[in-house]
Amino acid sequence: MREEGLYSDKVMDHFENPRNVGKIEDADGVGTVGNPVCGDVMKLYLKIEDDTIIDAKFKTFGCGAAIATSSMITELIKGKKIEEIKEITNKTVTEALGGLPKNKLHCSVLAEEAVEAALKDYYEKRG
Amino acid sequence: MREEGLYSDKVMDHFENPRNVGKIEDADGVGTVGNPVCGDVMKLYLKIEDDTIIDAKFKTFGCGAAIATSSMITELIKGKKIEEIKEITNKTVTEALGGLPKNKLHCSVLAEEAVEAALKDYYEKRG
Amino acid sequence: MKIVYLDNNATTPLHPEVLEEMLPFLKEDFGNPSSLHQFGRKVKVKIDEAREKVAGIIGADPSEIVFTGGGSEADNLAIKGVAFASKEKGRHIITSQIEHHAVLNTCKYLERNGYRITYIPVDKYGMVKPEDVAEAISDDTILITIHHSNNEIGTIQPIKEISKIAEERGIIFHTDAVQSLGKLPLNVDDMGVTLLSVSAHKLNGPKGVGACYIRKGIRRLHPLINGGNQEMKRRAGTENVAGIIGFSKACEIASACMEEERERLISLRDKLQNGLTEKISHVRLNGHPTERLPTTLNMSFEYVEGETLMINLDLEGIAVSTGSACSSGSLEPSHVLVAMGIPYEVIHGSLRFSLGRENTEEDIERVLEVLPPIVEKVRKMSPLWEE
Amino acid sequence: MKIVYLDNNATTPLHPEVLEEMLPFLKEDFGNPSSLHQFGRKVKVKIDEAREKVAGIIGADPSEIVFTGGGSEADNLAIKGVAFASKEKGRHIITSQIEHHAVLNTCKYLERNGYRITYIPVDKYGMVKPEDVAEAISDDTILITIHHSNNEIGTIQPIKEISKIAEERGIIFHTDAVQSLGKLPLNVDDMGVTLLSVSAHKLNGPKGVGACYIRKGIRRLHPLINGGNQEMKRRAGTENVAGIIGFSKACEIASACMEEERERLISLRDKLQNGLTEKISHVRLNGHPTERLPTTLNMSFEYVEGETLMINLDLEGIAVSTGSACSSGSLEPSHVLVAMGIPYEVIHGSLRFSLGRENTEEDIERVLEVLPPIVEKVRKMSPLWEE
Ligand SMILES: Cc1ncc(COP(=O)(O)O)c(C=O)c1O
């Protein structure tokens, strides 16, 4: 029997119950990637202490895969050291979600880019 | 409701129970038309007395329409004066059969031609 | 959970009476209509009757109906048929920017193969201006192909005006009426069309069967499928007998209750449109406010993305579409909405609700109950909403 | 009166299990496979499974199967698809004189439109000689299309030898295997074909659905029907879902009992052949004595005409054909029998008996009882017989 779902159960779980949706008012780093004209937009808020992500929240405009990868990446980075999360790629996220449809793989790149952008903002803010 | 038969009931009657099949040994006129390479062949035997067709028989190699028109024309000419049967055309035969499918109309020409050929033979034999 | 199917422009459920009518041809009456024995003749008669019925619903002569393997094939037959047959005469074709892909991609195919195509733009309601068509005509124009109504937004084109222009200039005029058949009264003479495409599965008929109306006396038209003598030599292949019979029954049923059904659907559609406009802020109608298919409502919900809404509705048992279901797997913004000048971010938030004969008031009420909280939830998640 | 259907090469009755398998898709599972909601996804999965099954029976990869609206469409897709795509490379096509009209008339169409066609003759058994194909190849040959088995006489062509020649010269090779599918084991790699056409209604599947096998990595092939993204962009149009499901079930059933059924049919066929030869004088077998479809017996009854025999059998409830049922309304002598060098008057007396899964010993006995007196009666009426 083949899979009948549009997305895997894991993806659907993160889509239906996205973790860490929202905004961190006093975020240490904020990254916004994508643009609504081309498709998805993700905004990622990080709270960082001692080189550790102590909180992460997101807002995403995009398809099911974009929302699920956003949710998953916040889960993956929370509690991790900055050094560690630099290892996290879109592949890590996709795998953690149990895979994505081929034509949706590009969505997972957004999450990876959002982390980069938020860290860049953190370094810039710190000076 | 549309007609479902390949041929009309009248044609099928003459096809299933062809009238006057056979040979007249001492025929006064015999006409053979058509050729087996192109399709139908009809051989018509006439017995003539006092310018009147007193008997007619046929043999035909051909499709349903060819057989039915052969049968019908022998019925139409029997008992008639030669002068009268000269009026008989393929249209007369077709009408007497209650019509033929368009792509089968050419078959009725064979019958008309067979009558012509048999009469020609009769005149030639008589000298 | 009650399932609410609101994607009838993508495809429709088979009418039970249509299935009933098809079944004998999937059982005992299995003959090949070309066979001369009783099995064949029995079926041949039924195909002829079906052709009369389908011809009847568009005011055509049965000899002008060629059954095809669907609407896309009918479009290809009409367009390539004319293009290939007239290539010595000219290689210019006029179409619109918002045709179905079956027309658009056929034109693009021809464009890659030596033809010149003019894609007429549309106004903000998705309407083609007849004068734009008139202006585009040149000496080598061999075909004008403008659809009757649009599958995504439902806008109905001014076909009569366009056909008048085509006729004056002696140019063949084709219309893709796939979405109109069974929903709007169609008459090939009133419309003045030379060619017209339809498809059975859009009016509760079976999938995989359609028809192309080809006006008597049309100059040469190349068949798409050469072979046996079926369909007046315009479409070879053993007939999809059950499909054709089902198609004709679907036409018969649609004809019989068209006026009544049209009113019913317009009232449901407007109830949905008004309800959503009332209950949700920042929504927009895509398509013409009045010149529109009774079945079709396309709306944009700003600041959110359509697939997310679609999946959320699907989880609630409500089936709708974003963009055109017929271009499978495609993630590009709908070419129809783009041509109408709608901003991309608004396009991304569009949903199409398309109604059919099985929809009821309760269906509409369910959407009005379920969708507003979904939009609210998804907007809360959207980085665009807060800004 | 027991009805005896012996025209299975024209079309076959739908297998009851095939209908059973199709019904859900004519009822509740009516979604459009391109739709992303549950109605669409449910059906999409089934189409994918069907593709695997159909691919399986010919040893292909599912991605190499394109579903079409029948065998004729598959032939046209393969032949025009290659011809149009390769026209800058060359415009020469090799085929045989005894192809089905879906191939032959497609080649003739191309011939009228700037292509050069070589029609290879056949021997008295209807067999193509591979060396004739080799000799016909020229620098601009883009396609060789030779059918796998003949619908009128059942002769099976030496496909492997021909494909070897094609491969050596780097030429695309297509075979119309419409009559072979489900009757003979077929493997695209063993056969060495690039393209292959099949049709569901010849193996107790539904009418109006077929498939074209298109080998992975084939150089460009133009689609016949442009439009949506269905069928890997090689055949646009909403899928004939029920038809495709039915087709795959028919393949499954045929596969499962092929060997057994083949033996059974050969024995019935030979019983009929031997019986007729014994009971009726001046009969001839048309077709190859051994390299022949298990289903097919074509015989000439000299001095009589085939339609007359056919109608007489029809009146007795026995369905057979004269010439090819697929060229409806045509009264010309079969091009296949002409190419075999059979005299016209013998051709006119030919009947094709084609067997299928529903035929029994009793059916054969009935023909052996009914036909001899019919031939006798008709011969008595024949002016050729007495001479
Ligand atoms: C050898 C052969 N090729 C092609 C076809 C055409 O198939 P279809 O009738 O499904 O179009 C047939 C039968 O009609 C056939 O016997």
Ligand SMILES: Cc1ncc(COP(=O)(O)O)c(C=O)c1O
């Ligand atoms: C306007 C329009 N034209 C053509 C088609 C193609 O019809 P089919 O899916 O039957 O090939 C469709 C729907 O798919 C359509 O909506």
